Amino acid sequence: MNKPTNIDATSWEPTPNNLESFFMGFTPNAAFKKRPRLIARAQDMHYYDMKGRAILDGSAGLWCCNAGHCRQPIVDAIQKQAAELDFAPTFQYGHPKIFELANKLATLAPGDLNYAFFCNSGSEAADTAMKMALAYHRSRGEGQRQRFIGRERGYHGVGFGGISVGGMVANRKWFGNALAGVDHLPHTYNRKEQAFTKGEPDWGTHLADELERMVVLHDASTIAAVIVEPMAGSTGVLPPPKGYLKRLRELCDKHGILLIFDEVITAFGRLGHTFAAERFGVVPDLLTFAKGVTSGTVPMGGVMVRQHIYDQFQGGAEHVIELFHGYTYTGHPIAAAAALATIELYKEEKLYENVLALENTWADEAMSLKGHPLVEDIRTLGLVAAIDMKPVEGKPGLRAYKAMENGFHDHDILIRITGDTIALSPPLMITPAQIAEIFHKKIPAVLDSVMKL
Ligand SMILES: Cc1ncc(COP(=O)(O)O)c(C=O)c1O
DSSP states (O other): OOOOOSOOOOOOOHHHHSSOOOOOOOOOOHHHHHHHOOOOEBBBBBEOTTTTEEEEEETTTHOOTTOOOOHHHHHHHHHHHHHOOOOOOOOOOOHHHHHHHHHHHHHHSTEEEEEEEESSSHHHHHHHHHHHHHHHHHTTTTTTOOOOOTTOOOOOSHHHHHHHHHHOHHHHHTTTTTTTSEEEEOOOOOOOHHHBSSSSOOOTGGGGHHHHHHHHHGGGGGGEEEEOOSBBBBBTBBBOTTTTHHHHHHHHHHHTEEEEEETTTTTTTTSSSHHHHHHHHHOOSSEEEEEGGGGGGSSEEEEEEEHHHHHOSSSSSSSSSSSOOTTTTTTTTHHHHHHHHHHHHHTTTHHHHHHHHHHHHHHHHHHHTOOOOEEEEEEETTEEEEEOOOTTTTTTTHHHHHHHHHHHHSOEEEOETTTTTEEEOOOOOOOHHHIIIIIIHHHHHHHHHEEEE
């Protein structure tokens, strides 16, 4: 293509010329640019397109805008912070808000997850946790523990660490071998045993014991950490089998392996608690977060760290750095201000309590789609639902792609898709009436629109 011409920001219209230069990730570029889904503004539960049409946000943006959109207390905090302190380094310096935020998170986190490290995304958080695990073992004289155990159908972002332990083939196969010495637990989904389960399935707890098999295969002394999402989100919402996470914790303890929970999706209310670790009664050694910490307003991610891991890095000469890791924007003041205001809003509006209060209604309404000729399975947990659709023969992913297109253009709902699954995870301020609108009106209309493909 030629360089774009006649660019006039004051009268921006979605012409082919204006849409060309943005190389979009995780998007088929040509199809998008032919029929773009453009969002111009947002408020509370809704997005608005360029003509002002309201579109119900069925996925909290990308699982991140948990407090709803453009909430005034968060907007005010961001604006005030931008005018007061735009940036301050957190290598060798600091600023008050990031310490305030770290203390708040330590108070909210279960067990002795007493320390917070900050970065800018979930991918960075996953890679940070993995690096911490390696450095921790090395510092204890167990530097041979370099192997990571992820899980099939896991998603840990797009860094080289994250794609190595993740279990999504398309995210891995294009990018070489990435980290060596990684193995994967089996995923926990079995449609025959679990179809149409609300919450955690009864079947599948035994799959945690696969870790024992890996210990036999590799020897525990080579394994640094196991990393799992408490609920796999991006590969189609796979709630953990009952007791599965507790069993993983026991096995990790038995073999001196660190347990990392990737809570990028599950933290900040999605499952009714600040961290899903609390819901499941399991304290991991390292816990990653991002997305909901600022309700998606300003990029921020981080890792909660248990006391014994932090302590392991202490005790060297006073002027010597303990952890050779960090990002220019670690603890950015505007992200810190946004996070503090967001966490306060979650508390003030009792948004996590809203999730717990609505969880059964949400699950029941979602299950009302059982019996639709396209629906093969439905799974729910907290304020999350997944609807598996029958794929079009020979064209996997086509039905979901069309469902997303039609949802946006014709049925005023924004959804997230993966394979032929629709994933729903709206902002936590949702009302029972909006839940009914999703499952009785919008999603049925979307499903009917993709019946014949
Ligand atoms: C569990 C999990 N980890 C990591 C990530 C990556 O986060 P980011 O896109 O902010 O890098 C995601 C994103 O969806 C996620 O769901």
